[in-house]
Amino acid sequence: MKKNQVDFVTLGCSKNLVDTESLMKQFEANGYHCVHDSKNPQGEIAVINTCGFIEAAKEESINTILEFVAAKKEGRLKRLYVMGCLSQRYQKELEQEIPEVDKFYGKFNYKQLLKDLGKEDVVTCDGLRHLTTPHHYAYIKIAEGCDRHCAYCAIPIMTGRHVSRPEEDILQEVRDLVTQGVVEFQVIAQELTYYGIDLDGKHHIAELISKMADIKGVKWIRLHYAYPNQFPLELLDVMREKKNVCRYLDIALQHISDNVLSRMHRHVTKAETIALLKTIRERVPGIHIRTTLMVGFPGETEEDFRELMDFVREQRFERMGAFTYSEEEGTYSAEHYKDDVPQEVKDRRLDELMALQQDISEEIEAAKVGKTMTVIIDRKEGPWYIGRTEFCSPDVDPEVLIPADEKPLHVGRFYQAKITGSEEFDLYATVV
Template structure:
């Protein structure tokens, strides 16, 4: 151990959970690097002596993964492979007291908004002039841009406000500057993320400003794709769609989690929308942006959900025909209003219902993909695997949506855009050939 302590510190950051956590890790990495601290992200080499685990506390499965990761790092510390283990992020914010008692081997615990305190562990100063500077952990051609923090909603199933606090928008000028910096690093696509995208600006500008932000971002030279994630349906600012339609570098793509379709479930979930209102909004969106790709996420097994509710959800999907759908099984979270209800749907039944709903969507996805055969799309090349290239159209986000499999004898540089004619369709993927 003596030789280890004489070596310069090297920090490995492990990120769990969502893209918002990933951005936090990238900001921490950028700050450490600016303070001359050697830092890597999710390195498997074990040539570091300090680990920071950025945890997720969203649902039971995520909490379990976070705790197992912490325990694995603590075990490495016990074996002398690490000097320090620090923990930050949502799980740490929410359960710090309990975790400190249960895992005393962790050197320090930090909440979601305590970046300066983490830096102090490394005798590092928070550099305000680095606002927006990050050490990207994504491939260099795309990045996430977090436009706000926290959430003011009180959805019955969601613990995020407990971990992330109230909604705080970032100023437009700051976001434009960060986007310009990302483009200078080679980024061609940015994905706007927030707990609730469409609330943006209400706190600092006293009105919804997502449309104005999009105009400013779409003027950034070299930014080829802008993608919108996590829009809330209630009081959706329709002017966003006008900007999307007018600006060619804003993807015709919208990720809008709806969570359910049965009115009694929406009311119990405190979603502030009815099925009829959601259907009206979806129609308005498709009317304003013809051909838009709509992604949504749903929850199976919320307390009180009946078979009739599941059938209504399936009917909703069949009628609305979303392009992309994800589904979670309900997780009973302490501190939420849903926790006051009886978690009366058994775990295996939740899973069965989720599977049942996804089978409906699988068929819809396949039918929609079949319609693309023979069409040509602009595709960004993400990676090469097993002798083939994998890319995405503007209708697909990273990791959660379809990929386009491209067989090409010609080298296709990662991050380049190519025109691809679709030749085959599967449930969730496409195949195509490059058009010269």
């Protein structure tokens, strides 16, 4: 057990990762040595940042806590703290069920942990983070919370109303990170396109991204988690005109059948969704759209599902993830709908949808063979350098594999690479 070492574990989304990185910076300013997601935690203190989004995420969070409880019982750990979405929502229950945890914190009061250890919040570190990502890219969280209240979603229950960060704070954070060598920024929020609405009733996302793109040293900006209802179309002009704003948009659509969209409280129709996608593709030629879809929502008929399949076949999304509906207590759908689609039907629909997307993805990636693309190198792994194009977000999208024996490349640098081959999710290339 290493004295003054704190092991951090982050579960769930990149928004949680940003919170962990902020807390790690504060711990380091107080003289601690911090390690993130170590395969072999050896610190005397452990901090687990939990996710409570869906059943599978909750299970993973609980199992991780129990693993560390076992380590504490065996004397391999002195103190264990838990923070994040799961404990924000279920703090009382967790305190009763897992008393071995020294203290539970929520999503917003985690800095109290320092005070509970007899330490102070170091003001000069506010807004700074210990980056756990490779040195050349970082996540930038521009808002907390969500005002959308979709019928199935527990996130507003955990994170509260949408709160935009002040523009100048965000831009200053980007400038600070550029001085540390960060060149690529993944812009994240629960609902990116809502940015600014809580400040003065107007969308300010286009303005923010435009100013971010003008900061010297910012090479790539990628946008995550947009919403189709009241989408600010001026953002598309920024994406088209600013060369360092990647032609990539992560926009969760969830479904396409009007029956399901209405029951989900998505406040958007099939016709509006299709029109928006057409506009996005027309105004940003070559854009790669990532979406997330849900199957098995209460009341989803076989006809609704066939409509979803046809939609995916027609739209040919470059990137797509999907999951089955799981009932979340406290949500509108848990309280007002019967979870009436059997699990085996949900699973079959998910398999069918993902098999269709796999074929589409394979064809889209194969069409890149022979093209020369800009690639950023993320790491070296065995006989390969692993990189990404502007159309790929870290950890979720296809990667580009370049033979390491061709010539030495530098992690965090951009290269022109000719695509020589493709697999279902990855590309092979050689540096030009």
